[in-house]
Amino acid sequence: MRIHAIQTGTVKIKNAQVEGRGHGLRRQLALYTDGNWTEWLPTYTWAIEHPEGVIIVDTGQGVHLLETSRSYHPFLRWEVVFQIESEEEIGPQLRALGIGPRDVKKVVLTHLHMDHDGGLAHFQNSEILVSSDELRTASGWAGRVRGYLPNRWPSWFDPAPLDLTAEPFGPFARSRRVTQAGDIVAVATPGHTANHVSILVQEGDTTFVLAGDTSYNEALMLGGKVDGVSSNERVSKATLDAIKNFTRSRPTVYLPTHDPQSGNRLANRRLVSMTDHAASQAA
């Protein structure tokens, strides 16, 4: 098994989105009044070369995101900026790794935000797995009002349901195997979106957490800092605590989509350490 980090361009958002300010509606509105932008953050996707076939986790940004500044949606128009060239989309980067469209057995999406489903067009030949509830939330006009871009899904997009069962996996209440071998498992990590999932890849005694947007970086997860867009702060905090407990219970490499360190962390198999835990307590 081999995991590749594939960076599909970069994104800038407001600091108040990365780390929520205040509570309740105030937290969710804070990013609209924050004048401070993050640096350019990477948008990672993951390609897992597995004996059962290549599995892709999230599809990253697409060049259509360069048009969001003309959107009527206030978040898209004012609160996010993307950078990507067409050769940075996931399809061309997979081909450069020697992985063709027909080699990809499954595509699993952590959630349907536009920087995670933006490369779907490259996977017409693959089984695509998405939470049914996330799909419902993202679909139609209601989905567009919520800031999703269902109008950018390929016409053939009809994902298989990634519906988790009440089988706990460590501290995560719901889970489902993604591989027959059981070494890749989807777990419920609600918060950033209500039906967000993360993908756990187990190799030897190490677990790689392909964490989507559970947090924007590792320090925020360890610090239990809820972002500015999660609808339910309590649920989000419980997910961050579950991930933190998981990283205490076994050797874990934590890989959020937009963490500038995720690429290096994967390459060096850098574990979340007890020193990291102690530092987050002191902060």
Ligand SMILES: [Zn+2]
């Ligand atoms: Zn997201």
